[in-house]
Amino acid sequence: MTAPLTDALTGQLIVSCQAPDGDPMRHPDTLVRMTRAAQAGGAAAVRVNGPEVVAATVATIDLPVIALWKDGAESGVRITPTVRHALALVDAGAAVVAADATARPRPDGSTFAELVGAVHAAGALVMADVSNLVEGREAASAGADFVSTTLSGYVPGPPRAAGPDLDLVADLAAAIRTPVVAEGRIATPAQAAEALAAGALAVVVGTAITSPTALTRSFTEALGCP
Numbered sequence: 001m002t003a004p005l006t007d008a009l010t011g012q013l014i015v016s017c018q019a020p021d022g023d024p025m026r027h028p029d030t031l032v033r034m035t036r037a038a039q040a041g042g043a044a045a046v047r048v049n050g051p052e053v054v055a056a057t058v059a060t061i062d063l064p065v066i067a068l069w070k071d072g073a074e075s076g077v078r079i080t081p082t083v084r085h086a087l088a089l090v091d092a093g094a095a096v097v098a099a100d101a102t103a104r105p106r107p108d109g110s111t112f113a114e115l116v117g118a119v120h121a122a123g124a125l126v127m128a129d130v131s132n133l134v135e136g137r138e139a140a141s142a143g144a145d146f147v148s149t150t151l152s153g154y155v156p157g158p159p160r161a162a163g164p165d166l167d168l169v170a171d172l173a174a175a176i177r178t179p180v181v182a183e184g185r186i187a188t189p190a191q192a193a194e195a196l197a198a199g200a201l202a203v204v205v206g207t208a209i210t211s212p213t214a215l216t217r218s219f220t221e222a223l224g225c226p
């Protein structure tokens, strides 16, 4: 089952259609409209947050849905933190469940490999969201179908770079056979192309496409607006 989706995603753009807590765009119908816009613009898949939005997206567009469920404190494991969260996303129709695969303990005590096993048994694939090369290797060994650089810069440790972590993309692509997805702080079409050249199977772009609040702020800050 991995192969057809891998083929469909090769060299393609995945649009992350999410909005943070409190953002005016965090509204199910609005988020589903973002996925429709992504499809209209040629995206090969979308990445969406929460079972309600996943189910509404699956009912609305024809693209594969990569689903996560952000739950819990910003400081801990937050992207699909437990097996329960993962299986709820499969029930909602996710083709792929994205889950934190960092070395941090999961709140339900499960291992990442156990989450992979549960999702596979339920008939979906797994995208491992990692922050470094070691986690990527371990996620591949645990059976992840895709490894994404999502969490580089978002766990305690090295400071967050301004741009995408293309070194991690290249290191992962050289180290594992599992397809690598470039994700996180990809802000321009040129950076997306660089990520593919670095060895990514596909590129996920979120904020630069789907966050008018962040994009507005980038302009107001550049202008020194109060």
Ligand SMILES: CC(=O)N[C@H](C=O)[C@@H](O)[C@H](O)[C@H](O)COP(=O)(O)O
Pocket: 016, 018, 047, 068, 079, 150, 151, 154, 183, 184, 185, 186, 204, 205, 206, 207, 208
């Ligand atoms: C770290 C974390 O929680 N990342 C989340 C994962 O789903 C999203 O908030 C990001 O928007 C997504 O990864 C895409 O990245 P960017 O918005 O930088 O293009």
